[in-house]
Amino acid sequence: MTEILCITHKYPPCIGGMEKQSYELVTGLGRHYKTHVIAYRNDTGKVVWFLQLRSRITGILKENPGIKLIHLNDGSMAVACLWLLKRTNLPVIVTFHGLDITLPSFVFQRLLIPKMTRYSGAVCVSKFTMNEVLRRGFNEKTTFTVNNGVDTGMDKIPVNKDYPQLIRDKYGIDLSGKHILFTTGRPVKRKGFSWFIKNVMPLLNDDIVLLMAGPLNTHQNIFQKTTRYLTGVFSPALQLMLGLDSDANNISKEILKSKNSYHLGRVTHEDLLQLLSLADLFIMPNIKVPGDEEGFGLVALEANMRGTFVLASGIEGITDAVIDGENGYHLPAGDSRAWANTIHEVLRDKARLDMLSQKAKEYVKKNYSWDIMVEKYKEIFDSLTFSDTSPTISDTYRFNFPINKKRLPGYGQSI
Incomplete structure (x- = not known):
């Protein structure tokens, strides 16, 4: 061999x-x-x-x-x-x-x-x-x-029907009668998280909730604060290389001003799978940040395998993970009105969304x-x-x- x-x-x-x-x-x-x-x-x-x-x-x-x-x-x-x-x-x-x-x-x-x-x-x-x-x-x-x-066996893990109640008990978030948008990832600028909360969430209907998961460390010690400041001022490349959370503070500030946006912090893999299934839509609202482009977007495929359709910025390597019209839709990066309009349109017809989600899962199973x-x-x-x-x-x-x-x-x- x-x-x-x-x-x-x-x-x-x-x-x-x-x-x-x-x-x-x-x-x-x-x-x-x-x-x-x-x-x-x-x-x-x-x-x-x-x-x-x-x-x-x-x-x-x-x-x-x-x-x-x-x-x-x-x-x-x-x-x-x-x-x-x-x-x-x-x-x-x-x-x-x-x-x-x-x-x-x-x-x-x-x-x-x-x-x-x-x-x-x-x-x-x-x-x-x-x-x-x-x-x-x-x-x-x-x-x-x-x-x-992607693990094409992810869809075999049962959906916990009681998960909304677990969210209410643990985080105090009532999801009754709500449409759920979900996203996850490191709080870096290219992900577009703070941009979405600030520019898109105010345009959405009151029955639409954004849930986020991932690391969000806003209480840093002096060393961490100094490192972030110095790398941001003198070497943005080093900031990228070290994976510093360049958007964490902005995300926290925008959440405080948004009545329907919530960050759950780090979650277990088991919880992530349940959140992907719970969501009506998974979003990847990336924005362009020179030198910090998205190489692929594996989590979009995981969302598809859990039966959730994806809306994603049609830029960079995302377009290899999310194929427009197959397992998601491409939206123009940084266009808040286009994002809001598409979210409203897709959520308006549940039967069509269910069909899109099933088609997306089958497409990913076959190709990824x-x-x-x-x-x-x-x-x-x-x-x-x-x-x-x-x-x-x-x-x-x-x-x-x-x-x-x-x-x-x-x-x-x-x-």
Whole structure:
């Protein structure tokens, strides 16, 4: 069985879209290859993990000379492993998610990305991300789009009919007779959460409620406040890289002024599934923030699998997750009147909304399973691995002969 090495710093038990994608990819590839994994599992500090990374990689390569390919699960790993370009002739493939290619940093864009173009291939989670990769000089013939998948078995988890009462008991929110909009995610500006509360909610009927979930830390210590201020003033790119909550304070202020907007804070995965099912509509009201674009939008697919139709800004990588007219509608980013009108129109006809929601679930099941994603990665990997010979590693972990020069089929394509 062909051996590969997967390296990722986004992995369970940490929770998030990239962690889920990484886990499902590694697990799925394990059905086709003998898969060696170096993953950050939250069992030590991440700085320590990165400092030890090089020695761990070289150790595994030395102990497992049959490894034919290395996969790096995001642009951060690509930067951390640039040394591989000089130390091995193994094909190295990088997955790009969005911010890990668009980060607005001079050092990153002008000094690091040109080096990353020398990797053997790039897999992008959306066409938007692929276009950004190609704009930066990557090889068209070895750049591909493979959309993230979703757990198509999510719809098997029963809906808790008593959940509205649980919301009332826990949060004091009465949802009786209400239409429910739901959204979730980190409180960063590109998500458009504070924009939506401020500009769209006042235009909606009184029987429409917005529920939000996710981290919302507005009570920060001095260090956190200072870090946010300094990174925002002197290095917005660092603020993005650190994942600071750039919209948290604005969200909190707007909620206080809005009579029908509520933030539930962090919720468990089980609660998230119930909230996705409880909602009449799932919304992704993203706005354009230069350098901080949305790479995909996995949670939209999860909403679909829980039987909820999606309204999303028709920008960036969202358009690969939400296909207009299939599993959701695209709306113009930043157009509050268009958002309000569409919400009213869709909620007006429950029978039609039920039909749209069922159609969306079927579409996602057919087109976005984790198995589909894994098979597309396998096709790319198989095109880059040796078919006949088994390479050996010298004392410096270099191959003693060049890698297979066979080109991947097509160029800049989605497979």
